Amino acid sequence: MNSLAKRLGITLVLLLMMFGVGHWFKQPAVLTEDALTVAPLLNPVIEVRLMSLSGSKPIPVQIAGRWKILDGSKPGHPLLHPGSGGFEGSLFIDSTGPQLGPYRTNSEHIIVETEAEEALWLDTFLYPGKLHIRTVREKTGRVSRLDLSLEMPLEDYVMGVVCGEMSSMQAGVHDALCAQAIAARTYALQKRGSKRGLRDDTFDQVFLGLDYRTTQAEAAIEATRGLVLQWEQALVPAFFHASCGGGTANAMEAGFSKKDLAPLSGTLEPACRTPRGIWEREVSAEKLDGLARRYRIGEWLQGISTIERDASGRLLEVRLLGDEEHEDLAGERLRAALSLPSMQLIEVEVQPDGSAIFRGHGFGHGIGMCQTGAVRMSRGGSTFQDILQHYYPGAELVPLTSELRYLLPPLQ
Numbered sequence: 451m452n453s454l455a456k457r458l459g460i461t462l463v464l465l466l467m468m469f470g471v472g473h474w475f476k477q478p479a480v481l482t483e484d485a486l487t488v489a490p491l492l493n494p495v496i497e498v499r500l501m502s503l504s505g506s507k508p509i510p511v512q513i514a515g516r517w518k519i520l521d522g523s524k525p526g527h528p529l530l531h532p533g534s535g536g537f538e539g540s541l542f543i544d545s546t547g548p549q550l551g552p553y554r555t556n557s558e559h560i561i562v563e564t565e566a567e568e569a570l571w572l573d574t575f576l577y578p579g580k581l582h583i584r585t586v587r588e589k590t591g592r593v594s595r596l597d598l599s600l601e602m603p604l605e606d607y608v609m610g611v612v613c614g615e616m617s618s619m620q621a622g623v624h625d626a627l628c629a630q631a632i633a634a635r636t637y638a639l640q641k642r643g644s645k646r647g648l649r650d651d652t653f654d655q656v657f658l659g660l661d662y663r664t665t666q667a668e669a670a671i672e673a674t675r676g677l678v679l680q681w682e683q684a685l686v687p688a689f690f691h692a693s694c695g696g697g698t699a700n701a702m703e704a705g706f707s708k709k710d711l712a713p714l715s716g717t718l719e720p721a722c723r724t725p726r727g728i729w730e731r732e733v734s735a736e737k738l739d740g741l742a743r744r745y746r747i748g749e750w751l752q753g754i755s756t757i758e759r760d761a762s763g764r765l766l767e768v769r770l771l772g773d774e775e776h777e778d779l780a781g782e783r784l785r786a787a788l789s790l791p792s793m794q795l796i797e798v799e800v801q802p803d804g805s806a807i808f809r810g811h812g813f814g815h816g817i818g819m820c821q822t823g824a825v826r827m828s829r830g831g832s833t834f835q836d837i838l839q840h841y842y843p844g845a846e847l848v849p850l851t852s853e854l855r856y857l858l859p860p861l862q
Protein backbone atom coordinates (compact mmCIF):
# COMPACT_ATOMS: atom_id res chain seq x y z
CA MET A 451 0.00 0.00 0.00
CA ASN A 452 1.45 3.38 -0.90
CA SER A 453 1.63 6.31 1.48
CA LEU A 454 -1.34 8.00 -0.20
CA ALA A 455 -3.72 5.14 0.52
CA LYS A 456 -2.52 5.00 4.11
CA ARG A 457 -2.75 8.72 4.54
CA LEU A 458 -6.20 9.03 2.99
CA GLY A 459 -7.44 6.46 5.47
CA ILE A 460 -7.25 9.06 8.20
CA THR A 461 -8.45 12.61 7.81
CA LEU A 462 -6.00 15.35 8.49
CA VAL A 463 -7.74 17.26 11.20
CA LEU A 464 -6.51 20.79 11.25
CA LEU A 465 -9.63 22.83 11.53
CA LEU A 466 -10.57 22.00 15.12
CA MET A 467 -10.60 25.38 16.74
CA MET A 468 -9.89 25.09 20.43
CA PHE A 469 -9.72 28.58 21.69
CA GLY A 470 -8.12 29.53 24.97
CA VAL A 471 -9.09 32.92 26.30
CA GLY A 472 -7.44 33.44 29.66
CA HIS A 473 -4.32 35.37 28.64
CA TRP A 474 -5.93 37.72 26.14
CA PHE A 475 -6.88 40.28 28.72
CA LYS A 476 -4.01 42.70 28.57
CA GLN A 477 -2.53 44.23 31.65
CA PRO A 478 -2.53 48.03 31.63
CA ALA A 479 0.55 49.28 29.84
CA VAL A 480 3.04 51.32 31.80
CA LEU A 481 5.23 53.07 29.29
CA THR A 482 7.32 55.83 30.77
CA GLU A 483 10.06 57.90 29.25
CA ASP A 484 12.44 59.73 31.53
CA ALA A 485 13.73 62.39 29.19
CA LEU A 486 15.26 64.39 32.02
CA THR A 487 17.79 61.81 32.98
CA VAL A 488 21.25 63.21 33.56
CA ALA A 489 23.17 59.94 33.81
CA PRO A 490 25.10 59.24 30.60
CA LEU A 491 23.64 56.77 28.12
CA LEU A 492 25.49 53.48 27.84
CA ASN A 493 26.59 52.13 24.48
CA PRO A 494 28.04 48.74 25.46
CA VAL A 495 29.90 46.47 23.09
CA ILE A 496 27.94 43.77 21.24
CA GLU A 497 29.40 40.75 19.46
CA VAL A 498 27.46 39.28 16.53
CA ARG A 499 28.25 35.91 14.93
CA LEU A 500 28.73 35.93 11.19
CA MET A 501 29.34 32.86 9.07
CA SER A 502 31.63 29.95 9.85
CA LEU A 503 34.32 29.09 7.36
CA SER A 504 35.04 25.44 6.69
CA GLY A 505 36.73 23.55 3.87
CA SER A 506 38.99 25.29 1.46
CA LYS A 507 36.67 27.99 0.07
CA PRO A 508 38.28 31.35 0.87
CA ILE A 509 36.43 34.55 1.84
CA PRO A 510 37.50 37.81 0.18
CA VAL A 511 38.71 40.40 2.72
CA GLN A 512 39.57 44.04 2.09
CA ILE A 513 40.86 46.55 4.64
CA ALA A 514 41.41 50.27 4.07
CA GLY A 515 44.20 52.13 5.88
CA ARG A 516 46.14 51.05 8.95
CA TRP A 517 45.23 47.74 10.58
CA LYS A 518 46.65 45.11 12.91
CA ILE A 519 46.11 41.57 14.13
CA LEU A 520 45.76 41.09 17.90
CA ASP A 521 45.95 37.95 20.00
CA GLY A 522 42.41 37.35 21.33
CA SER A 523 43.72 35.85 24.56
CA LYS A 524 45.91 38.92 25.19
CA PRO A 525 44.09 41.95 23.74
CA GLY A 526 46.45 44.88 23.43
CA HIS A 527 49.29 42.67 22.18
CA PRO A 528 49.53 42.95 18.40
CA LEU A 529 50.69 39.75 16.70
CA LEU A 530 51.19 41.70 13.54
CA HIS A 531 51.24 45.35 12.54
CA PRO A 532 51.44 45.36 8.76
CA GLY A 533 51.53 49.14 8.36
CA SER A 534 49.40 51.66 6.56
CA GLY A 535 48.97 50.11 3.15
CA GLY A 536 45.64 48.38 3.78
CA PHE A 537 44.98 44.80 2.72
CA GLU A 538 43.29 42.95 -0.11
CA GLY A 539 43.27 39.17 -0.16
CA SER A 540 41.49 36.10 1.21
CA LEU A 541 40.85 34.45 4.53
CA PHE A 542 41.03 30.66 4.45
CA ILE A 543 41.89 27.63 6.57
CA ASP A 544 45.51 26.60 6.62
CA SER A 545 46.64 23.29 8.17
CA THR A 546 47.64 25.12 11.37
CA GLY A 547 44.78 27.66 11.64
CA PRO A 548 43.57 30.79 9.89
CA GLN A 549 45.53 32.31 7.03
CA LEU A 550 44.84 35.88 5.94
CA GLY A 551 46.59 36.52 2.66
CA PRO A 552 50.27 35.79 3.33
CA TYR A 553 49.82 35.98 7.13
CA ARG A 554 49.28 32.80 9.11
CA THR A 555 49.05 32.02 12.81
CA ASN A 556 48.40 29.06 15.08
CA SER A 557 46.66 31.30 17.63
CA GLU A 558 43.18 29.99 18.52
CA HIS A 559 41.62 33.44 18.60
CA ILE A 560 42.77 36.48 16.67
CA ILE A 561 41.22 39.93 16.26
CA VAL A 562 41.55 42.04 13.12
CA GLU A 563 41.34 45.71 14.06
CA THR A 564 41.21 48.64 11.66
CA GLU A 565 42.18 52.18 12.58
CA ALA A 566 39.46 53.89 10.53
CA GLU A 567 35.83 53.27 11.50
CA GLU A 568 34.49 52.01 8.18
CA ALA A 569 37.34 50.09 6.68
CA LEU A 570 36.54 46.37 6.72
CA TRP A 571 34.94 44.48 3.81
CA LEU A 572 34.15 40.82 4.21
CA ASP A 573 32.71 38.94 1.26
CA THR A 574 31.43 42.23 -0.31
CA PHE A 575 29.84 43.52 2.95
CA LEU A 576 31.22 46.69 4.54
CA TYR A 577 31.16 46.10 8.29
CA PRO A 578 31.74 48.22 11.39
CA GLY A 579 33.82 47.03 14.33
CA LYS A 580 36.55 44.46 14.90
CA LEU A 581 36.65 41.01 13.29
CA HIS A 582 37.15 38.04 15.63
CA ILE A 583 38.41 34.78 14.11
CA ARG A 584 38.22 31.73 16.37
CA THR A 585 39.68 28.37 15.37
CA VAL A 586 37.58 25.27 16.12
CA ARG A 587 39.47 21.98 16.06
CA GLU A 588 38.56 18.31 15.93
CA LYS A 589 39.77 15.99 18.70
CA THR A 590 42.76 15.09 16.53
CA GLY A 591 43.83 18.76 16.51
CA ARG A 592 42.91 19.24 12.86
CA VAL A 593 41.16 22.56 12.13
CA SER A 594 37.47 21.91 11.38
CA ARG A 595 36.28 25.50 10.92
CA LEU A 596 36.83 29.17 11.64
CA ASP A 597 34.03 31.03 13.48
CA LEU A 598 33.81 34.69 12.46
CA SER A 599 32.15 37.42 14.50
CA LEU A 600 32.13 41.21 14.75
CA GLU A 601 32.50 43.28 17.91
CA MET A 602 31.01 46.78 17.79
CA PRO A 603 29.17 49.40 19.84
CA LEU A 604 25.49 48.54 20.43
CA GLU A 605 24.11 51.48 18.44
CA ASP A 606 26.13 50.51 15.32
CA TYR A 607 24.70 47.02 15.63
CA VAL A 608 21.12 48.31 15.99
CA MET A 609 21.58 50.31 12.78
CA GLY A 610 22.55 47.13 10.90
CA VAL A 611 19.49 45.32 12.30
CA VAL A 612 16.96 48.06 11.48
CA CYS A 613 18.24 48.04 7.88
CA GLY A 614 18.21 44.25 7.75
CA GLU A 615 14.81 43.72 9.32
CA MET A 616 12.64 46.45 7.81
CA SER A 617 12.29 48.24 4.52
CA SER A 618 13.06 51.76 5.73
CA MET A 619 12.54 53.68 2.49
CA GLN A 620 8.74 53.67 2.55
CA ALA A 621 6.48 56.54 3.48
CA GLY A 622 5.06 56.81 6.99
CA VAL A 623 7.18 54.15 8.69
CA HIS A 624 9.33 56.32 10.98
CA ASP A 625 7.61 55.17 14.18
CA ALA A 626 7.70 51.52 13.09
CA LEU A 627 11.47 51.89 12.53
CA CYS A 628 11.80 53.48 15.98
CA ALA A 629 9.87 50.59 17.57
CA GLN A 630 12.07 48.14 15.63
CA ALA A 631 15.24 49.88 16.85
CA ILE A 632 14.10 49.65 20.49
CA ALA A 633 13.06 45.99 20.15
CA ALA A 634 16.36 45.11 18.42
CA ARG A 635 18.44 46.97 21.03
CA THR A 636 16.60 45.27 23.89
CA TYR A 637 16.74 41.80 22.32
CA ALA A 638 20.49 42.12 21.64
CA LEU A 639 21.30 43.24 25.17
CA GLN A 640 19.17 40.48 26.61
CA LYS A 641 21.07 37.91 24.51
CA ARG A 642 24.43 39.53 25.26
CA GLY A 643 25.12 37.26 28.18
CA SER A 644 24.06 34.02 26.50
CA LYS A 645 26.59 31.31 25.67
CA ARG A 646 25.11 30.73 22.22
CA GLY A 647 25.73 34.32 21.18
CA LEU A 648 23.82 36.48 18.74
CA ARG A 649 23.49 35.37 15.11
CA ASP A 650 23.26 37.68 12.11
CA ASP A 651 20.29 35.92 10.50
CA THR A 652 16.59 35.27 11.18
CA PHE A 653 17.54 32.88 13.97
CA ASP A 654 18.13 36.07 16.00
CA GLN A 655 18.07 39.34 14.07
CA VAL A 656 19.11 39.99 10.48
CA PHE A 657 22.21 42.21 10.56
CA LEU A 658 23.40 43.90 7.39
CA GLY A 659 26.56 45.86 6.82
CA LEU A 660 27.01 49.59 6.60
CA ASP A 661 26.28 49.75 2.85
CA TYR A 662 22.59 49.33 3.61
CA ARG A 663 22.24 52.36 5.87
CA THR A 664 19.49 54.83 5.03
CA THR A 665 18.80 58.31 6.40
CA GLN A 666 15.42 57.01 7.60
CA ALA A 667 17.06 54.26 9.67
CA GLU A 668 19.61 56.76 11.01
CA ALA A 669 16.76 59.05 12.10
CA ALA A 670 15.09 56.16 13.96
CA ILE A 671 18.33 55.24 15.77
CA GLU A 672 18.87 58.90 16.73
CA ALA A 673 15.28 59.33 18.00
CA THR A 674 15.52 56.25 20.23
CA ARG A 675 19.20 56.20 21.18
CA GLY A 676 19.72 54.08 24.31
CA LEU A 677 16.01 53.32 24.86
CA VAL A 678 15.20 49.77 25.95
CA LEU A 679 12.17 47.84 27.23
CA GLN A 680 12.21 46.59 30.80
CA TRP A 681 9.72 44.63 32.87
CA GLU A 682 10.11 43.75 36.53
CA GLN A 683 13.68 45.11 36.71
CA ALA A 684 14.89 43.05 33.74
CA LEU A 685 15.16 43.44 29.99
CA VAL A 686 12.16 42.16 28.03
CA PRO A 687 13.04 39.32 25.63
CA ALA A 688 11.83 41.58 22.82
CA PHE A 689 11.03 39.00 20.14
CA PHE A 690 9.51 40.18 16.87
CA HIS A 691 8.40 38.55 13.62
CA ALA A 692 7.30 39.44 10.09
CA SER A 693 3.52 38.92 10.35
CA CYS A 694 1.33 37.46 13.09
CA GLY A 695 -1.37 36.25 10.68
CA GLY A 696 -4.24 37.26 12.96
CA GLY A 697 -2.78 37.55 16.44
CA THR A 698 0.51 37.38 18.31
CA ALA A 699 1.35 34.39 20.47
CA ASN A 700 1.75 33.95 24.20
CA ALA A 701 5.48 33.26 24.65
CA MET A 702 5.04 30.71 27.43
CA GLU A 703 2.31 28.78 25.59
CA ALA A 704 4.42 28.70 22.44
CA GLY A 705 7.46 27.41 24.37
CA PHE A 706 9.55 30.60 24.07
CA SER A 707 9.58 31.39 27.79
CA LYS A 708 9.61 29.24 30.92
CA LYS A 709 7.57 31.81 32.84
CA ASP A 710 4.54 33.88 31.95
CA LEU A 711 5.70 37.35 30.86
CA ALA A 712 2.98 40.00 30.69
CA PRO A 713 4.71 41.88 27.82
CA LEU A 714 4.69 38.66 25.76
CA SER A 715 1.15 37.54 26.53
CA GLY A 716 -0.20 37.86 22.98
CA THR A 717 -2.82 40.03 21.36
CA LEU A 718 -5.44 39.57 18.64
CA GLU A 719 -4.83 41.36 15.33
CA PRO A 720 -7.51 40.51 12.75
CA ALA A 721 -6.10 43.04 10.24
CA CYS A 722 -3.13 40.69 9.68
CA ARG A 723 -5.44 37.93 8.44
CA THR A 724 -6.45 38.70 4.87
CA PRO A 725 -7.30 36.42 1.91
CA ARG A 726 -4.44 38.03 -0.02
CA GLY A 727 -1.99 37.05 2.71
CA ILE A 728 -2.61 33.29 2.53
CA TRP A 729 0.53 31.33 1.73
CA GLU A 730 0.82 27.82 0.29
CA ARG A 731 3.63 25.28 0.76
CA GLU A 732 3.92 21.80 -0.68
CA VAL A 733 5.61 19.19 1.52
CA SER A 734 6.76 15.94 -0.14
CA ALA A 735 5.53 12.50 0.92
CA GLU A 736 9.14 11.61 1.66
CA LYS A 737 9.47 14.49 4.10
CA LEU A 738 6.15 13.73 5.80
CA ASP A 739 7.01 10.05 6.24
CA GLY A 740 10.46 11.10 7.45
CA LEU A 741 8.71 12.68 10.44
CA ALA A 742 7.20 9.31 11.40
CA ARG A 743 10.64 7.71 11.33
CA ARG A 744 12.28 10.59 13.19
CA TYR A 745 9.82 10.29 16.07
CA ARG A 746 9.77 6.46 15.91
CA ILE A 747 6.01 6.22 15.40
CA GLY A 748 6.19 4.03 12.30
CA GLU A 749 7.21 4.12 8.64
CA TRP A 750 4.36 6.34 7.44
CA LEU A 751 2.83 9.57 8.60
CA GLN A 752 -0.91 9.06 8.36
CA GLY A 753 -2.17 12.36 9.70
CA ILE A 754 -1.63 15.44 11.80
CA SER A 755 -4.32 16.44 14.26
CA THR A 756 -4.74 19.54 16.37
CA ILE A 757 -4.34 19.27 20.12
CA GLU A 758 -4.38 22.97 20.98
CA ARG A 759 -4.76 26.28 19.18
CA ASP A 760 -4.48 29.74 20.68
CA ALA A 761 -7.16 32.44 20.46
CA SER A 762 -5.88 33.63 17.09
CA GLY A 763 -5.88 30.16 15.56
CA ARG A 764 -2.17 29.33 15.83
CA LEU A 765 -1.42 25.65 16.43
CA LEU A 766 0.33 25.37 19.77
CA GLU A 767 0.41 21.59 19.95
CA VAL A 768 -0.18 18.90 17.34
CA ARG A 769 -0.36 15.10 17.27
CA LEU A 770 1.56 13.21 14.60
CA LEU A 771 -0.20 9.95 13.72
CA GLY A 772 2.16 7.26 12.50
CA ASP A 773 1.14 3.82 11.28
CA GLU A 774 2.27 2.36 14.61
CA GLU A 775 2.08 5.04 17.29
CA HIS A 776 1.61 8.76 17.76
CA GLU A 777 3.73 11.66 19.02
CA ASP A 778 2.62 15.03 20.43
CA LEU A 779 4.83 18.02 19.79
CA ALA A 780 4.87 21.80 19.97
CA GLY A 781 3.56 23.57 16.88
CA GLU A 782 6.84 25.46 16.50
CA ARG A 783 8.75 22.18 16.26
CA LEU A 784 6.52 21.02 13.43
CA ARG A 785 6.99 24.39 11.73
CA ALA A 786 10.77 24.01 11.92
CA ALA A 787 10.68 20.38 10.76
CA LEU A 788 8.57 21.17 7.67
CA SER A 789 9.97 24.70 7.04
CA LEU A 790 6.48 26.22 7.16
CA PRO A 791 6.15 30.04 7.28
CA SER A 792 3.96 29.98 10.41
CA MET A 793 1.65 27.77 12.46
CA GLN A 794 -1.46 29.81 11.62
CA LEU A 795 -2.58 26.84 9.50
CA ILE A 796 -5.98 26.87 7.87
CA GLU A 797 -5.93 23.68 5.81
CA VAL A 798 -3.88 20.76 4.58
CA GLU A 799 -4.70 19.12 1.26
CA VAL A 800 -3.34 15.63 0.60
CA GLN A 801 -2.22 15.11 -3.02
CA PRO A 802 -2.49 11.93 -5.13
CA ASP A 803 1.26 11.33 -4.83
CA GLY A 804 1.13 11.40 -1.02
CA SER A 805 2.53 14.91 -0.67
CA ALA A 806 0.47 17.59 1.08
CA ILE A 807 -0.22 21.26 0.48
CA PHE A 808 -0.27 23.37 3.64
CA ARG A 809 -2.04 26.74 3.60
CA GLY A 810 -1.96 29.40 6.28
CA HIS A 811 -1.53 32.99 7.37
CA GLY A 812 1.44 34.85 8.81
CA PHE A 813 5.21 34.61 8.74
CA GLY A 814 7.38 33.81 11.73
CA HIS A 815 6.92 32.55 15.28
CA GLY A 816 4.32 35.15 16.23
CA ILE A 817 5.96 36.24 19.52
CA GLY A 818 6.22 39.95 20.43
CA MET A 819 6.04 42.71 17.82
CA CYS A 820 4.43 41.98 14.44
CA GLN A 821 6.40 44.03 11.88
CA THR A 822 3.46 44.15 9.45
CA GLY A 823 1.21 45.48 12.21
CA ALA A 824 3.86 47.95 13.39
CA VAL A 825 4.09 49.43 9.88
CA ARG A 826 0.28 49.60 9.67
CA MET A 827 0.07 51.37 13.05
CA SER A 828 2.85 53.79 12.09
CA ARG A 829 1.10 54.72 8.84
CA GLY A 830 -2.13 55.15 10.79
CA GLY A 831 -0.51 57.80 12.99
CA SER A 832 0.53 55.75 16.02
CA THR A 833 3.73 56.73 17.82
CA PHE A 834 6.47 54.23 18.56
CA GLN A 835 5.35 54.34 22.20
CA ASP A 836 1.83 53.26 21.07
CA ILE A 837 3.28 50.46 18.95
CA LEU A 838 5.46 49.12 21.77
CA GLN A 839 2.58 49.39 24.25
CA HIS A 840 0.41 47.33 21.87
CA TYR A 841 2.95 44.54 21.33
CA TYR A 842 4.75 44.51 24.71
CA PRO A 843 1.95 45.46 27.14
CA GLY A 844 3.17 46.43 30.57
CA ALA A 845 6.79 47.01 29.48
CA GLU A 846 8.50 50.23 30.55
CA LEU A 847 10.49 52.26 28.05
CA VAL A 848 13.68 53.37 29.81
CA PRO A 849 17.00 54.92 28.75
CA LEU A 850 19.94 52.57 29.32
CA THR A 851 22.02 54.79 31.58
CA SER A 852 24.75 54.00 34.05
CA GLU A 853 22.02 54.07 36.73
CA LEU A 854 20.31 51.12 35.02
CA ARG A 855 23.52 49.13 34.65
CA TYR A 856 21.76 46.28 36.49
CA LEU A 857 19.88 45.60 33.24
CA LEU A 858 23.04 44.40 31.50
CA PRO A 859 23.63 40.68 31.84
CA PRO A 860 27.28 39.83 32.61
CA LEU A 861 29.33 38.73 29.61
CA GLN A 862 30.18 35.01 29.43
Ligand SMILES: [Zn+2]
Binds near residue numbers: 821
Ligand atom coordinates in the same frame (compact mmCIF):
# COMPACT_ATOMS: atom_id res chain seq x y z
ZN1 LIG B 1 0.09 41.28 12.88
